[in-house]
Amino acid sequence: MWLLYLGLAPLIVLIAAWLVRRKMFRDTAVFAAISLAGFGLWASIVHGRPIILNTAIGRIFSALMPWLAG
């Protein structure tokens, strides 16, 4: 668990900071968005409650189906 916070978080922060220093703000935004999504998934795994994407897609479709059919 500490590997996540000690390793991955600083990595993301450092790269984001480097991008900001190079004044590539759009890059920073895109990088932050994707890597934070990844960080969120990793955090869920490490804390023992992974967000299973399969099930999520299944739920989205189950919710959409009556709306589409009806």
Added chain:
Amino acid sequence: MSRRSLAIAAIFALLSSLLASCWDKAEMNELALVSMVGLDRDPDSGLYTVWLQIINPASGASAQKMPGGEQAPVYTYKVSARSFAETQLSIYKLMPRKMFVHHAKAIILSERTARRGMRDFLNFTELMPDARSSVPLLIADGPLEDVMHTFTPLERNPADSIASRLQLLYELGLMSGRRIEIRDVIERSAKREIIVLPLVAPTARQGDPNSWQVNAEIDASINQLKVGGGAVIRDYRMIGRLSDKELVLYNLLNGSRGRFVRRYPFRDGHITVNMKSRRVQRKLEWRDGKPFVRVRIRLDISTLTMSEFHPQTMEEVRELERHVSRCLADELTAFLESARGKGWDLLRVRGLLRRKAPKLADLDKIADEAEIGIEVESRITGMGNLSRLYDGTGGER
């Protein structure tokens, strides 16, 4: 640019230290090479017993010349537990190296386990991704404990000895079939067809010899293993046996291509014929709405073993061919009839019907009642070394 390449190279170099095989590497001298496996289940206590015969790496040709006497070519480890999985783990109470089953040459089941059913064992084997199902399966005709603790002369690794004997029996005598592997048992039993597996038995025991004594003993028939006969398996269970003679006929009917020998009465004596099956055809025909299985066997006869009679004219040749064909056809018909009397579909008629006429209802009943017609066609094609036998007195006739 080169700084970046250096950075990338450094990253990959660092990562290669985490190369995946760090977790899964296996050094040769950390492995126990399994050559033969014995399996038994005690029906009363429910205990599974596994014997693993491990190759002794120090018993190679170069090691034999070293002082200190001979090393055993194989070591047999035995362990019992409540399930197959537990035996796989408990073996490490005795065995100091990691089990490596890829090179196993034979698996032997006790007869009582075979009679009760081997489906669970086969499921267990197929679940293991590293156990090959293309290994011959044999049934022990006698105590499995003795079989697994027996050395064999000439071919020092018992599993190799058994495997090469099965090969020789198949090629030269048709006393073993081609389809005797675990995967064949699975395929046939899943289709509810019959398969015949070879039997292995310990021969007469004299004392408790070690490997050196077995190799120093002139009588090679004692204190070793014997392969022969067949165990009839259906639905993963052993339901009977075939004698050597019947085994040859079974293999012949099922398309095996080896040579075999038959001794038939001829004129006022006997004749020994060496034959090789060239083609066995099984055709399904319909007569009055009833199935008729026509079996056509084409054989090549050789005069190689005919030390009693050698045909000199074309009439004699044809007479011999016809006689042999007739005798073999009669023998096969009688064999099939006795097998059907026991309820054994040794010709696998049911499978034939299932493939050619799958839409039939009540396949089993129709298969049982189907008529079988056997036609044998033999031709003398091979020769021994003599064109004419020595005559005179001093023989059998």
Added chain:
Amino acid sequence: MISRGQYYLLTVNFTLGTTLFVTINALIQEAGTDAWMMPLWAGAYGMLVAMLWMALLRSSPGKSPVEIARVAWGPAGAIVGVLYLIFFCLTAAWALRNLSDFMNVTIMPRTPPTMFHVMFLLVAGYAVAQGSETVGRLNALVTPFLVVSFWASLALATAEWDWERLQPAFRDPWAIVRYPDLLGFPFMETFALTMLWPRVRSGAAGALLLGLASAAVSISLVAFMTVGLLGPERAARINYPIYTVVQEVELGQVLVNIHSVLTVILITLIFIKLLVLLYAAFETIGQLFRPSSRWPHLLALTILLSAGALTIYENPIQNRIQTSAYIFIFDSVYALLIPVLLLITVQVRRMIGGRSRRS
């Protein structure tokens, strides 16, 4: 820019990628001895759908579907682009997880799956950063080794062929209608290749169609051989039947353990698939947001995909249950629905624009 030959090879390897070892078992379970027919129907369907994509791509030459969406729908197009990014990321996570499952079950049981994921992503990311030429040439370079080794291994296995295993034949040729999953995976997933379309010098249409056809025939042949070598009872139960087929190959008494060759072939095929998907995802990011740097986004994708690979499904059993329910719809949205809407929009715009120019 890549040549049409390279595009063809990319199509074939991409489609074969995970299909060869994830779906063969399912195919034989569903259709028995007629399993070889299902990929042929699915391939025909894939080619039809590909022609739809071609119509879309030809309507705006030099643009990938994401760019077309941006132009045609403005800000809504950006959302479509993000949807496609999610699609490519999910598929890539799937492919990675299939790979680590296979490796863990067969040949490397103790290696943590994340090792496989991260290693593959870093190497693939490096290749993608170099551009489409690298992707195309790399694939063209490894394909001969893949093809020769794969078919040679299978050819060696034919010593155990038995025609009886394939009988009775032609009993269930329309199994594809009952089990349409194959239409989604892999044939609609090949939409990812459309992101490479603008980079093909010429003749991309023929290459794509021919690639899909070749892949369909290959899968069909592999299913056919699997049934002929293992029999429908075993092949329907064994998780990775090709691996078992090659495991049981015995060349004389000497060459008895050649299945690691197959493992390497399958790893390489999945790597190609991952390469194309990563390229598609990277191009999508590039076309949506026009960033100035490359490697940070590839690193971000590595973080995201390595996590996604672990969470994409719980276990292969759950995967099969879930995908059989939703895979067709899921892939249809991305490969059918959106392209059709885009095509209609573009054509309508063109018609309106033409009319207003004339009047």
